[in-house]
Amino acid sequence: MKFICTQENFNKALLVVSHIAGRSTALPILNNVLIQAKKGLINLSATNLEIGVNTQLRGKVEKEGIFTTQAKLITDYISLLPKKNIEVELKEQNLYINCENHQTYIKGMEANDFPVIPEIERKQPILIKSNDLKQALSQVIFAITLDESRPEISGALFFINNKTLTLVGTDSYRLAEKRITLNETINSEYKVVVPLRTLQEVFRILEDNDESDTTIYINENQILFLINGETELISRLIEGQYPDYQQIIPDKHKTQTKINVAELSRIIKSAALFCKPGINDVKLVLNSAKNQLVISATNSGVGENTITLPIQIEGEENEMVFNYRYLLDGLNNLGTSEAILEMVGDRVPGILKPADNNNYLYLVMPIRQ
Amino acid sequence: MKFICTQENFNKALLVVSHIAGRSTALPILNNVLIQAKKGLINLSATNLEIGVNTQLRGKVEKEGIFTTQAKLITDYISLLPKKNIEVELKEQNLYINCENHQTYIKGMEANDFPVIPEIERKQPILIKSNDLKQALSQVIFAITLDESRPEISGALFFINNKTLTLVGTDSYRLAEKRITLNETINSEYKVVVPLRTLQEVFRILEDNDESDTTIYINENQILFLINGETELISRLIEGQYPDYQQIIPDKHKTQTKINVAELSRIIKSAALFCKPGINDVKLVLNSAKNQLVISATNSGVGENTITLPIQIEGEENEMVFNYRYLLDGLNNLGTSEAILEMVGDRVPGILKPADNNNYLYLVMPIRQ
Numbered sequence: 001m002k003f004i005c006t007q008e009n010f011n012k013a014l015l016v017v018s019h020i021a022g023r024s025t026a027l028p029i030l031n032n033v034l035i036q037a038k039k040g041l042i043n044l045s046a047t048n049l050e051i052g053v054n055t056q057l058r059g060k061v062e063k064e065g066i067f068t069t070q071a072k073l074i075t076d077y078i079s080l081l082p083k084k085n086i087e088v089e090l091k092e093q094n095l096y097i098n099c100e101n102h103q104t105y106i107k108g109m110e111a112n113d114f115p116v117i118p119e120i121e122r123k124q125p126i127l128i129k130s131n132d133l134k135q136a137l138s139q140v141i142f143a144i145t146l147d148e149s150r151p152e153i154s155g156a157l158f159f160i161n162n163k164t165l166t167l168v169g170t171d172s173y174r175l176a177e178k179r180i181t182l183n184e185t186i187n188s189e190y191k192v193v194v195p196l197r198t199l200q201e202v203f204r205i206l207e208d209n210d211e212s213d214t215t216i217y218i219n220e221n222q223i224l225f226l227i228n229g230e231t232e233l234i235s236r237l238i239e240g241q242y243p244d245y246q247q248i249i250p251d252k253h254k255t256q257t258k259i260n261v262a263e264l265s266r267i268i269k270s271a272a273l274f275c276k277p278g279i280n281d282v283k284l285v286l287n288s289a290k291n292q293l294v295i296s297a298t299n300s301g302v303g304e305n306t307i308t309l310p311i312q313i314e315g316e317e318n319e320m321v322f323n324y325r326y327l328l329d330g331l332n333n334l335g336t337s338e339a340i341l342e343m344v345g346d347r348v349p350g351i352l353k354p355a356d357n358n359n360y361l362y363l364v365m366p367i368r369q
Numbered sequence: 370m371k372f373i374c375t376q377e378n379f380n381k382a383l384l385v386v387s388h389i390a391g392r393s394t395a396l397p398i399l400n401n402v403l404i405q406a407k408k409g410l411i412n413l414s415a416t417n418l419e420i421g422v423n424t425q426l427r428g429k430v431e432k433e434g435i436f437t438t439q440a441k442l443i444t445d446y447i448s449l450l451p452k453k454n455i456e457v458e459l460k461e462q463n464l465y466i467n468c469e470n471h472q473t474y475i476k477g478m479e480a481n482d483f484p485v486i487p488e489i490e491r492k493q494p495i496l497i498k499s500n501d502l503k504q505a506l507s508q509v510i511f512a513i514t515l516d517e518s519r520p521e522i523s524g525a526l527f528f529i530n531n532k533t534l535t536l537v538g539t540d541s542y543r544l545a546e547k548r549i550t551l552n553e554t555i556n557s558e559y560k561v562v563v564p565l566r567t568l569q570e571v572f573r574i575l576e577d578n579d580e581s582d583t584t585i586y587i588n589e590n591q592i593l594f595l596i597n598g599e600t601e602l603i604s605r606l607i608e609g610q611y612p613d614y615q616q617i618i619p620d621k622h623k624t625q626t627k628i629n630v631a632e633l634s635r636i637i638k639s640a641a642l643f644c645k646p647g648i649n650d651v652k653l654v655l656n657s658a659k660n661q662l663v664i665s666a667t668n669s670g671v672g673e674n675t676i677t678l679p680i681q682i683e684g685e686e687n688e689m690v691f692n693y694r695y696l697l698d699g700l701n702n703l704g705t706s707e708a709i710l711e712m713v714g715d716r717v718p719g720i721l722k723p724a725d726n727n728n729y730l731y732l733v734m735p736i737r738q
Contacts, residue, residue: 073642073671080639094672101679102639106672270449270471273442302442303463303475310470 001064001090003037004323005057007081007099010027010088013044013057014075016205017233020053021046021071032068034114035088035095045117046071046178051198052117053205061282068145069095069108070349077104103156120224120234126160126190129181130210130227136167136178137203139360145171152240156199158223160190168245174326175363176333177243179216183213189299190218198235205231211231215360231336248349249363255286255315257293258355265331265367267307271297272324281367282327284350286343287321297324318343320350321367330362370407370457374426376468379457382413382426383444385600386647389422390415391468392439392648401437403483404446404457404464406430406709414486415440420567421486422574424600430445438464438477444475447546489603491586493531493639495559496552499579499596503719504545505536506572508702508729513565514540521609525568529559538615543695544718545702546615552582559587562611566591617718618732622711624655624684626662627724630708636676640666641693642677643674650736651696653719654688655712666713687712689719690736696721699731 013035023028025147032046033306038063045054053063067090077097078086081219137156145153150172157168164183167178206214215226218237225233271282275297285294291313320343330352331339338355349363383402391399403414409430414423436459446466447455456467463474506525514522519541526537532554536547571594575583582594587606594602640651644666654663660682665675689712699721700708707724718732 077639077642077674080635080642094606101677102674103677104643106671106673216512270446273446273449274473302439303473305446305473307469308470308472350622361411 001035001037001067001135002059002063002088004085004087005042005059007078007083007086007341009057009059010086011075011078011081012053013055014044014071015048016055016077017044017053018071018075019046019204020048020201022048023072029068029109029113029115031070031072032109032114033071034066034068034111035068036111038064039058040064045114047115047117049115049237050195051201051233053201053233057230060232066091066111067095067108068111069106074106077106077300082259085227091330095158099142112245116362119220120217120222122224123219124186124188124217126165126186126216126218128133128165128180128182128216129204130212130214132180133214134206134208134210135201135335136165136208137199139178139335140167140169140176140331141196141199141203142329143174143176144199146196147171151238152193152242154239155193155195157242157245158190158192158194158218160186160188160218161359164185168242170243170245173323173365174330175248176330177245177249177286179217179359191242192218192223193238193240194223195235195238198233200235205233208350244349249361250342250344250348250351253315253344253351255313255318255343255345256313257313257341259288259293259311259341260337261331261337263309263335264339264341265328267295267309268324268327268331271295271305271307273297274299274303275324279320279367280323280325282324283319283321283342284343286313286315286317286341288315288317316345318345322350322364323324326364330364334360370404370406370456372428372430372640373430373454374411374413374428374454376447376452376455378426378428378443379455380447380450382411382424383440383447385424386415386422386572387444389417389420389570390439391417398437398478398482398484400439400441401478401483402430403435403480405435405480407433407435413484416484416486417626418484418687419564419569420604422570422600422602423486426599434459435480436464436477437473437483443475446475457600487591488601489586489588491593492588493555493557493586495534495555495587496582497534497549497585497587498552499575499583499598501549502583503572503575503577504704505534505549505578506568506575507688508547508704509536509538509545510565510572511538511698511702512540512543512545512570512731513521513538515565516540518625521562521611524562524564524579524607526611526614527559527561527563527587529555529557529587531555537611539612539614542619542692542734543699546614546618546730548728560585560611561587561592562607562609563592564604564607567602571602573595573604578645618730619711619713619717619720622713622720623682624657624682624687624712624714626657626680626682626710628662628680628708628710630703630706631702632678633708633710636664636678636695637693637700640664640674640676642663642666643668643672644693648736649694650690651691651693652688652690653710654714655682655686655710657682657684685714687714689714690738691719692699692732692736695733699733703729703731
């Protein structure tokens with residue numbers, strides 16, 4: 001194997017795939033990136049057996065071949081090279097890398113032992129604006145549980161129906177739902193659960209301000225993301241039934257207010273200094289008679305804090321106690337400067353949503369008082 | 370006690386002192402900040418028994434008094450308040466804090482149990498430009514040992530002689546020496562060792578681009594820093610003799626080269642990917658015949674890297690092996706874009722210094738090959 005490419009291209013491609021490679025000693029080949037030069041193309045692959053990722057880079061293939069080497073080392077090394085041409089050549093189980101005045105060889109392993117990354121039948125392409133997908137992932141991923149004993153919610157629901165992709169993430173204490181419009185109507189309906197780690201990788205690989213489309217293919221137990229025309233990420237899907245989350249979304253509210261996101265965040269942080277550690281309880285009172293939002297917390301060992309904010313409130317007087325961390329998470333991910341806060345009361349979740357659109361919903365379960 | 374001050378002033382003063390307060394449960398009063406309103410002044414103090422810090426802030430004292438409360442909590446709380454006036458009042462072991470629509474009380478403890486912060490006789494003031502002191506500290510602190518079994522080098526040497534303050538820090542593997550010019554000649558000579566933690570605090574309290582002077586007073590076993598006219602930091606000194614470090618500074622070099630700091634850093638990082646973990650050995654060859662700097666590292670399990678840089682080299686051919694982390698630390702703190710690298714060879718330390726001034730010296734012990 002021998003090829004020549006630019007430092008920029010090699011570096012970018014390595015950064016895409018190498019993150020999936022592991023650092024385990026149990027199965028060392030999984031720590032490696034597979035490098036293949038074939039038919040004028042240079043292909044890089046990595047897998048953790050649950051997710052496989054391939055990417056292509058442009059370069060000049062002088063001799064076809066295939067080899068694997070430590071993903072982290074070669075990525076770190078290439079990133080530090082000057083922005084010049086890089087020559088890569090395989091000689092006796094070593095990759096020789098030449099770039100300007102840097103001469104290096106890196107040991108590696110034969111490609112034979114590298115796991116095969118599965119293919120998926122590409123029947124129904126689902127096209128989404130990459131920008132929309134990236135924003136949607138950021139608004140849903142953070143709410144997904146890290147609790148491995150709840151596999152059915154350890155990913156996001158991807159619900160595709162007509163021209164809408166609905167993404168849902170929850171840890172059973174709060175839930176985020178985001179709707180995005182697809183490029184065209186899809187005839188089949190899909191309802192699958194995509195693992196958190198897969199979503200984190202897709203989010204990482206999607207570039208900021210990417211005006212291109214991402215194509216998704218889904219089958220029985222796998223999903224393929226085709227990003228930027230260069231990178232393919234294939235992942236298993238989570239088995240099991242996603243909870244019927246719609247039943248917990250209140251169909252009407254009793255109290256509503258519109259509030260500045262930055263101001264509400266600051267006030268919640270301020271009150272939270274006085275909440276009970278571990279419970280993280282702050283109380284929100286919507287006083288519609290006085291048009292006041294009162295946020296307070298008390299920790300008998302520490303002190304007490306009450307903030308009274310004059311604000312327009314519609315509907316009945318209402319009060320609820322929330323875990324302040326969940327409120328802040330939601331506020332941080334609304335993507336707008338003004339939020340709508342809605343309460344029903346009792347044990348019904350409170351709702352945060354952006355004031356300027358209807359595509360995002362964030363539910364927080366109350367703490368029982 | 371009752372006083373009114375601005376959020377900005379209170380916040381700034383709390384940030385200065387509260388960092389010294391602890392979070393220990395053994396002696397809870399040390400977690401507190403002492404707040405005293407007296408004769409129209411508001412004074413904040415904190416101590417960890419080794420370092421004491423006082424600062425003043427402007428405000429309107431309506432009733433004199435003294436009290437202590439949790440430093441971290443009140444600092445975090447005040448930092449989140451709007452930039453308005455704050456009213457602080459002591460009522461029955463609670464500090465009541467009012468600011469716009471925020472009402473709070475924070476529990477506290479009587480001031481009686483708060484340790485007395487010692488005073489020091491202010492005989493000989495030593496004036497230094499605050500800017501110079503801040504830069505000098507940054508260039509020396511990082512080299513000071515964290516090894517508590519070497520108390521005599523667990524701080525920086527402050528050597529004051531005539532119009533020069535020389536600061537020295539070492540961990541016995543590398544040494545940084547910085548000289549700064551004092552505002553005026555000092556008749557007495559001082560040679561004291563100031564604890565690392567003290568220097569870190571002084572560095573933290575000194576503001577960036579502070580054109581004012583810092584005044585230092587030194588006695589037998591204490592040092593006082595008077596910063597910005599508002600803040601006093603008093604610390605114990607370290608007992609014991611600082612090593613006679615001058616004897617290890619080579620009085621002449623055999624080989625010298627001038628090199629770009631950013632370029633050398635990048636190359637060292639690149640080679641370091643191939644060094645032996647734990648030993649961190651990279652080899653530097655100064656080839657004066659070919660005018661080449663050759664940097665290399667080899668880890669038989671991983672691979673090998675050699676970088677050959679064409680560069681003007683004066684003197685004999687020379688080579689040394691260094692711990693790359695120490696080299697990078699030095700390069701990061703030279704404060705200039707061009708460095709002078711000097712070698713004698715054998716077991717004599719290598720030297721890095723700024724190309725544009727003679728006030729800083731960084732020595733690195735070689736690794737024996």
